[in-house]
Amino acid sequence: xxxxxxxxxxxxxxxxxxxxxxxxxxxxxxxxxxxxxxxxxxxxxxxxxxxxxxxxxxxxxxxxxxxxxxxxxxxxxxxxxxxxxxxxxxxxxxxxxxxxxxxxxxxxxxxxxxxxxxxxxxxxxxxxxxxxxxxxxxxxxxx
Ligand SMILES: Cc1cc2nc3c(=O)[nH]c(=O)nc-3n(C[C@H](O)[C@H](O)[C@H](O)COP(=O)(O)O)c2cc1C
Numbered sequence: 001x002x003x004x005x006x007x008x009x010x011x012x013x014x015x016x017x018x019x020x021x022x023x024x025x026x027x028x029x030x031x032x033x034x035x036x037x038x039x040x041x042x043x044x045x046x047x048x049x050x051x052x053x054x055x056x057x058x059x060x061x062x063x064x065x066x067x068x069x070x071x072x073x074x075x076x077x078x079x080x081x082x083x084x085x086x087x088x089x090x091x092x093x094x095x096x097x098x099x100x101x102x103x104x105x106x107x108x109x110x111x112x113x114x115x116x117x118x119x120x121x122x123x124x125x126x127x128x129x130x131x132x133x134x135x136x137x138x139x140x141x142x143x
Pocket of ligand 1 (some may be wrong): 030033064065068093094095097122
């Protein structure tokens with residue numbers, strides 16, 4: 001999804017990565033992710049944006065984990081002050097919509113402008129290019 005957005009609007013791609021990678025085993029990752037959420041943990045990140053002041057618009061993509069953003073995104077959003085910038089969220093999920101995650105983003109970045117996001121079902125993500133482009137048009141990012 002991030003690559004399709006980049007094809008449409010340009011900009012730089014940045015991958016939020018944790019120092020301790022998540023297991024490729026789904027059940028293990030569910031366990032760890034839900035445990036981190038329950039314990040309000042901030043996983044350490046191994047990737048950092050050098051010049052955040054150089055960016056005004058940030059597309060923020062993530063999977064919904066435990067009805068929320070993954071805790072690594074708490075780490076990310078607490079690392080940077082995005083006041084005055086525009087955040088455009090996009091997510092995949094099993095069923096949960098993006099709305100509650102947007103409340104978290106607003107709480108962590110109260111002075112950012114947060115635009116309408118998109119939720120894509122995880123099983124349909126690979127085929128969601130047209131839906132992503134339609135959303136970019138709907139929110140006025142792409143003509
Ligand atoms: C720790 C964890 C928690 C999750 N919690 C939710 C949830 O609350 N709601 C939901 O719809 N999907 C949930 N999921 C499913 C993810 O959103 C889904 O795995 C993600 O969008 C990526 O899709 P994929 O697993 O098919 O690659 C969870 C997955 C993990 C690993």
